[in-house]
Amino acid sequence: MEAAPEWRGTTVQVCGLWPFGAGSGTPVVGVPVGRTLNGNATLCCDPISWFQRAQLILNPSEFVLGRPGLGKSTIVRRQALGLAGYGVQPLVFGDLKPDYVDLIHALDGQVIALGRGRGFLNVLDPGESKAAAGRLTGDARRALVADAHGRRLNAVASLITVLRGVPPTDREESILHVALHVLDQRHDGVPVLGDLLKVIQEAPDVVRSTALDRGDIERYHAITEELEASLIGLLGNGRLGDMFSRPTTEPMRHDRPVCFDVSSIDDSDAYLQAAALLACWSYGFGAVSVAQALADAGLEPQRHYFVILDELWRVLRVGRGLVDRVDALTRLNRQRGVGMAMITHTMSDLLALPSEEDRMKAKGFVERSGMVICGGLPAAEMPQLTEVVGMTEAEQRMIVDWSTPPSWDLAGRARAQPPGLGKFMVKVGGRPGIPLVVRLTKAELAINDTNRRWTT
């Protein structure tokens, strides 16, 4: 054997024979979602596994962006399905399409239908937190009670925001806060919004002093008039109907997949849609924190949840102040074991908000996400997106190419597929994106009508 001939050069030249041009592939951790476009390797990716086991991302959340019809819900559905197999409960807080109802049914989960005259969700319903609080002691109990209280207050304030188009004032929020406490002391069983209105109308002393009426009942009435009007509006006579003011029709369970089906609400009923989504999130996250508190106390097994917030843009579009609500809810994912997927169409959805601070906060949703998954997006989106995600030119080109429409099918045969169908790019921080194509299995094709177009 003779040695291979050696060549010699300075290191500033020899480094040009750079061996790492081809990627080594991705860690195989998580739910297999598809195959990479540059190497055909299987890509496993979901926010919970990548956060918990692979430690690739700093918090278990993802933001999914993409033009409609390219399969955003499909990839999230796959993650939900796979995670269900890994023992994580998928929770769909507000399904408008419905995209997830069939899946949750097939996973033997609970589907809660909401809509005008179909089902009710009492925003003052503490869910299982009351019963759970009874099983806890000390700090854990106090924390859970305070948490439930804050959540109810947020829910009422959100509904008022939707109704009015502007958030309630500080003073009104304080009044609601105190009134809710009074309600808890006075009321047996689960109160409804009508009971809250009654408390404010009865003007107990603590509420009056919070309202700063200076001992003048006339002044109190003047201060609470707007609030009263809004609450009356929520009782069934306003544009939101009576969906949130009656006892909850079907309580949510925290030990199986759950989907709130709000698809019966008409698309033109934007305010009701937004209010329904917010109410579902609030109620659902409440149930999750109850489960976490019980698990922390060792009373129940630790459960992990994968929360899907689809069609985020509808909520953001409705009115000022809702961004804050979403912000407050999304920060909950820091709790152990709750992974989140936020889905919207474009960055413009987030940046079309009227006020600057809301725009910044909405941008924060994307920035804070552990990973961003992009489907096809129009070229006009790129400047806004790169501001937050940092994409290279090659990546941008790829994403824009995916958003081109399918070619004309002159022969009139099978419908031509859009080039970006099922294609996504997974971006984690500044690392190069991983382009992938989602491939559905036979069993998945069977459970969803919107997937008929897909071929394996």
Add this chain to the structure above:
Amino acid sequence: MGTSDSRTYGNWRKPTSPGIFGIGLAGTLMLFIGSLLVIGALFLSIVLALGMAVAVGLVIAPMLIRDEHGRNGVQWLTATGSWAMGVMRGRHVYRSGPFGRIPTLSNVLPGLGTPLEITETEDAHGQPFAIVTAPGPWHHTVVLDCHADGASLVDTDQVDTWVAYWGDWLTQLGHEPGLVAASVTIEAAPDTGARLTREVYGNMRQEAPPLAREVLAEIVQSYPLGSATLTSRVALTYSGAARNTGARRDVEAVAKMLAARLPGLATDLQMTGAGPAIPMTARELGLMLRVAYDPAAAEFIDGAPDEVSWSEVGPVGTLETADAYRHDTAWSITWAMSEAPRGEVFSNVLNRLVMPHPDILRKRVTLMYRPHDVGSSARLVERDRKDALFKAKQAKLAQARDSLAVMAADRAAQEEATGAGLVRFSLYVTATVADRDDLSLAASAVDNLAAASRLRLRRVRYGQSSAFLAALPLGLVMPLHLKVPQTVRDAM
């Protein structure tokens, strides 16, 4: 990438020794002494002088003949000769295990690999890693497993930065105490699906909904088909042999030194685009070797969680032919680079060579670097410059090629003076196929890939088994394992 303003690289050269007619220093000396002898013999007898002239001519002639790969006749003669000797003694056949020629219960590595020993130790962070020791030259090698992101979706700027850091890293090797060589091995192999199976079935819950179970099972069945995996490994070889100061260092001393230095080297490696680098454990190295010799075992080995004994990693039987190598369940051919990429190249020049290829079952590309230490780099570039000048002046008419060589040597000297290191590099490619009939297909595929990477490969003849080992990330520094000393070979 590849736009006109991209950074280009080049200006590497094959080290030559000065001498006339391109026969090197040794040849020139021999010619000189031979001529003196012939002249001396002239005084005694003209017949003797003629005979002597013929003898000198016969010795010098093979040195003058060079094939397309730049090998001269002497090299060819020694290689062919020693191969013939080896075959006569039956060295080209290897049998191990209970049915071997010398029955044992172990399957050790064949050839140069037999004496290798492995030690497992811990780095500064308490992570276990393995050191492979070659007792002959007393080399200790640690292998890092890298996860490169790849350059396919990265901006040119970023790639240039990575490449620049890669250059820095190579420079740093020249300052690394005791380091004799570093190698990068990129291996493309079919995905066995075992990792996916392990991931899915390892996490699936008993109480999972039937639909989820069904879908995941279908994915495990259908997804891995036809996909490939790529692994990058960096091997660092340190010499434990006695140096000017201190005595010969044993494995413990080297392990201690490595434990302190390794985390830093691995972190720096991350900046070069190699991704996170994790030292390989004895088990991982063992499995890697086992699969290299027996690719059919990959499928069941990939999922095997248990320990692997170092004495079990080798093949059961191998057969070496002049230009191919049969080992357990597969056939391999190894090539060595005979000409580095010509002219100016972009940093993506090797991409196509390392990417998976459908005609080749497993493919390894190994770049072996041997840095010159700082002192000799300065001397070498200076000498190169003088040699180039000398050569340019020798020709009566100044040849364009010579003046280019002078310019190149000048540039190298300048780069060296401004902080760059000097490094020797070689490249091996091993292609493995399952069937002997596929060998020719794989060979033509590699030829194409080499052409795309603008380098010339020479199929190693009469040394396939050693070349196979050299292309494995084991840190076998071939030039230091040979019988003929380095200085003699350099003078050829």
